Amino acid sequence: VLEATRTLLVEKGYAGTTVQAVATLSGVATSAIYRRWPSRVRLIEEAVFPGFGPLRMEPTGRLSDDLARFIDAYQATFVLPSARAAIAGITAEYVASQQVQPDQDYLRLTVRPLFYEIIAAASGDVVDASVDPDDVFDMLLGTLVIRSMVPLVGQRALPTERLVDLLLRLFSPQVEPTARPERA
Amino acid sequence: VLEATRTLLVEKGYAGTTVQAVATLSGVATSAIYRRWPSRVRLIEEAVFPGFGPLRMEPTGRLSDDLARFIDAYQATFVLPSARAAIAGITAEYVASQQVQPDQDYLRLTVRPLFYEIIAAASGDVVDASVDPDDVFDMLLGTLVIRSMVPLVGQRALPTERLVDLLLRLFSPQVEPTARPERA
Numbered sequence: 001v002l003e004a005t006r007t008l009l010v011e012k013g014y015a016g017t018t019v020q021a022v023a024t025l026s027g028v029a030t031s032a033i034y035r036r037w038p039s040r041v042r043l044i045e046e047a048v049f050p051g052f053g054p055l056r057m058e059p060t061g062r063l064s065d066d067l068a069r070f071i072d073a074y075q076a077t078f079v080l081p082s083a084r085a086a087i088a089g090i091t092a093e094y095v096a097s098q099q100v101q102p103d104q105d106y107l108r109l110t111v112r113p114l115f116y117e118i119i120a121a122a123s124g125d126v127v128d129a130s131v132d133p134d135d136v137f138d139m140l141l142g143t144l145v146i147r148s149m150v151p152l153v154g155q156r157a158l159p160t161e162r163l164v165d166l167l168l169r170l171f172s173p174q175v176e177p178t179a180r181p182e183r184a
Numbered sequence: 185v186l187e188a189t190r191t192l193l194v195e196k197g198y199a200g201t202t203v204q205a206v207a208t209l210s211g212v213a214t215s216a217i218y219r220r221w222p223s224r225v226r227l228i229e230e231a232v233f234p235g236f237g238p239l240r241m242e243p244t245g246r247l248s249d250d251l252a253r254f255i256d257a258y259q260a261t262f263v264l265p266s267a268r269a270a271i272a273g274i275t276a277e278y279v280a281s282q283q284v285q286p287d288q289d290y291l292r293l294t295v296r297p298l299f300y301e302i303i304a305a306a307s308g309d310v311v312d313a314s315v316d317p318d319d320v321f322d323m324l325l326g327t328l329v330i331r332s333m334v335p336l337v338g339q340r341a342l343p344t345e346r347l348v349d350l351l352l353r354l355f356s357p358q359v360e361p362t363a364r365p366e367r368a
Binding site for chain 2: 013014015084085087088089091092094095096131132134135136138139141142143144145146147149150153156158162163166169170172174
């Protein structure tokens with residue numbers, strides 16, 4: 001059923017991925033599908049975002065390395081063709097229903113705790129304690145989502161190392177302006 | 185017609201804002217609406233994002249002030265109830281149609297040139313020339329869009345000054361790690 005859902009998302013788009021179409025392609029009755037998933041959105045969510053078991057990683061303490069690994073793994077989910085087809089559709093349905101899911105993160109991507117771990121494990125003078133990791137995570141999430149959803153942004157190449165550099169800048173302890181070296 | 189479109193977005197959501205419904209509420213025939221706007225998406229876009237005439241501003245050169253004014257004006261568009269209802273729906277349609285609009289920016293928000301102007305006008309040693317303004321703009325755009333679309337992110341308070349601080353950090357010239365003051 002999940003495989004059929006992903007196939008339909010790629011071939012027919014979000015609108016074409018109905019429970020009926022999934023039933024036909026998978027050979028599983030719609031009643032059985034609805035017993036397992038209460039709604040079409042939940043089915044699509046689970047098919048596209050199976051959760052982040054594979055992303056479990058031990059932070060090494062080298063912040064740039066850890067962020068690069070984190071971004072590569074996280075981003076991989078957003079660029080799958082089935083995910084591209086699903087993200088905007090799922091989000092539109094949530095907005096329309098004004099539904100808030102306090103018990104889980106956006107799109108089942110509960111990676112925020114791992115992000116905190118990586119920041120907490122960073123060794124060296126690279127993290128300014130006055131920067132809220134949630135603010136940085138939201139910027140990263142927004143950047144990845146918009147790259148997935150908006151073609152004009154997604155077309156611009158932004159290699160992982162450049163995104164890592166930007167995140168390091170966000171966390172970097174700031175020097176007083178007077179202490180900054182003069183630039184020509 | 186545009187006013188009726190905005191009213192319907194707030195009251196009936198994106199799905200309920202059909203050209204037929206706009207015609208009924210505004211008293212304008214659907215044929216006349218289609219003469220002016222080739223599609224429902226274009227009508228909704230123009231109703232919600234009338235372009236950024238009012239955002240024309242002269243950069244003062246004080247980067248933090250200019251960014252704060254820019255963000256306040258830009259963000260105001262995203263938090264309108266009609267915009268919240270429209271953004272995810274419009275984006276989903278673009279993704280579904282795989283349509284790229286090379287001649288205009290996302291959601292008619294052609295504010296990128298103004299952002300460049302602000303960065304170019306910044307006085308003092310606050311902008312590292314090695315940082316690509318496009319990268320920073322994409323992060324800002326992603327942050328604002330995700331705040332508008334994802335309730336869990338939008339609920340977190342992120343005042344303009346904190347977002348300005350994060351952008352200043354992104355642009356800030358970096359000191360060599362060895363030159364950084366020791367932290368206790």
